[in-house]
Amino acid sequence: KANMVKRAKAKEVPQDVRDAAKRQYKAGTPREDPNNPYTTADKKKIINQYKDN
Helix, strand or coil, X not given: CHHHHHXXXXXXXXXXXXXXXXXXXXXCCCCCCXXXXXXXXXXXXXXXXXXXX
C-alpha cells in the first residue's frame, strides 16, 4: 500500500501546471481573471508536462 501511495504522488500533476490549466479553461469567458490571464508560457508549460506521457 505504501508503494501505491508513492507511485501516485510521483504521477501527480504539479500545482503550477494545474493552475495553468485552470486559466486555460477560463480563457475567453466572463470568469477569466483580468489580472492573471492565460499566456503562451502557460500553454508551453502544459504541453511540456504531457509531452513525454
